[in-house]
Amino acid sequence: MQGSAWSSPENTAVVNSYLRMLLCEWNGIPYNKSSERRALSPMLSKRTDSSIEMKHRNISAILLAYGIPPIYGYKPLPNIQISLEAAVLEGIGGIENFGDLAMQSMTSIGMNSDVPALEPAEIPSVTAPWKSARLRRQVISNDLLAAEAQSGAVHLMALKAVALHEKRTLAASERSDLAAAVEIRKNDYRTGTGLVISRSISGSLRTILVKATNSLAEFPFMVSSDEVDLSLDASSGFRLYRVYGLRHRPGFYKLRGSLRAAAQLTASEYTVLPRS
Template structure:
C-alpha cells in the first residue's frame, strides 16, 4: 500500500516500536473490555510519524497478521494483512521480549453465559500454505504457540468449562434437557487421563466423548495431542470428538474433528520419551 505523505519510505525501527507499543495498548484495552477510540490513537501516530492514515491502518493490519501466526489475540477491527517486512517481525520480537507477560499470561475471560449462535460451530479451516522466512521461523520458535497453549492450564480449563456450557445449551435447544443435565466435565471431576475432557450426548442419546483444545489464536493455530488421546480416539472412534476452541478471549468459536484424525489433521511427532539406556 502506497504512502500518501511519505511514499516509498520504509518505516524506521523507532516508528515501528512506537506503533507496536500503541497497538498493544489498544489490544490490552480490548481484551479487558475497556472502551478506547482507534481514531484518537491513529491521529496521535500520524502526528508522531508523519505517516498517512491509510499507511498506519495497513501497518496495524500487518501487526495483526504477525500476532495471528504466533497464536496470539489481535485487534478485532484490524484484519490481518500478511504482506509485511522482516523489520516488522524484528520489532514485534523486541516488544514481546521486553513484555513476556503478554505471551505468558494469556487472558482466559469467558462469557458468563455463552450463547450458541449460528456461527459458534465453524468448518475446519483450510490452511493456505505460505513459506515462512527464516526471520519469522525464529520468532515462532521463540514464542511457540503450541507449547504456550499446552502449558497454560488456566486457558485449557476455561475452554473445557466453555464447552460444558455450550453442550448443555445445545442439548436444551435440541429439546433434550434430560441429557443436558447429564453432561459431565470429566477432566475436572475425575482428573486428566481419560483421553477426553467432557462427556456429552448426541440428540439421540448417543455418547459424545469430547477432547477440548483451546487457544486465543486463530483457527489454524497448531496444538499438541497426547498418545493417550490419539489411542482413545482410535479405540472409541464412534463416540470421540475433538472440539478446537479458538479466538477464545474475544469471540469463542469451535470447529470439530472426528476420527480418523489423520484424514483431517496433519499429525507430526515432535517429542521423544527418554530414559537412561542402561
C-alpha cells in the first residue's frame, strides 16, 4: 500500500510506537529505533522503513506545533495527514501526567552535571509552523516554554557552557587576556535574566543572551520585550545563542543584532487596560 493514505489502525500503531520511544527519551531510558520499527512493521500494510521514518517526522511536527518536545532524532516534517493529528492527540490523552512528564524533560539536566562543550551550528531552516483547524481552535498554552525559560538548572548550565565556549575560542586565538574577562551575569538588570559578557578577537564588546533547551534546534523559545529592546540597544554587539540538545548532543546557533530583524517574533500575550 505504498503511496496510499495511512489507515486509522496504522496511525494508532505508529503513534503508540513513537510515544513509547518519546517517554523513554524523556526518562533517560535507552531505546532502539530499529528494534521499535521492526516491532511496528507487522502492524502496517507493507510500509517501507523510509515511509515509517517520514511518519515519525510528521508526528514530531505535530508535537512541535503544540509546544511539546518531540523525539530528538526525528526532524519535524510538516506534510501531515489530518487524521494523524487526531491519533496523536488521542495517544497523548491516554498517557497519565503527560504534561508533567514533558515539563520535567524540559526543566531538568539529567544525571550528568558536567558543563558540556558546545558544537557551533548553522541557523536551522525553519518552515512556517504547521497548523490545522483543530490547532487554531484550541487555546495553546505557553506553560512548557515558560517553564523551560525559568528553569534555573537548564539556564545556568547553558550560561556556563557558552562562557566556556567563549573562553576557549578567545584562548585559541591567542587572546587569553580577553578570555579571562569573560563574565556570566546571572540576573542582568536590563533583562532580569542571565547574560554572558564577552569580546570579539579584536576586543569589541559582545553581549550574549542565552536561550537554552533540552530539545532540538527547531524548538521555539520565548523572549521578553526587555530582551528585544536589549538587542536593539546593543546593536551590532548583541548576540543570541540558542543552546539546544543539552541532554543529547549539545550545540548552539547564533542570531546577530536586532531580534526584530533576525527572528520571527509572534506576540502570545498582551498587557490589557480598559478603554476609556
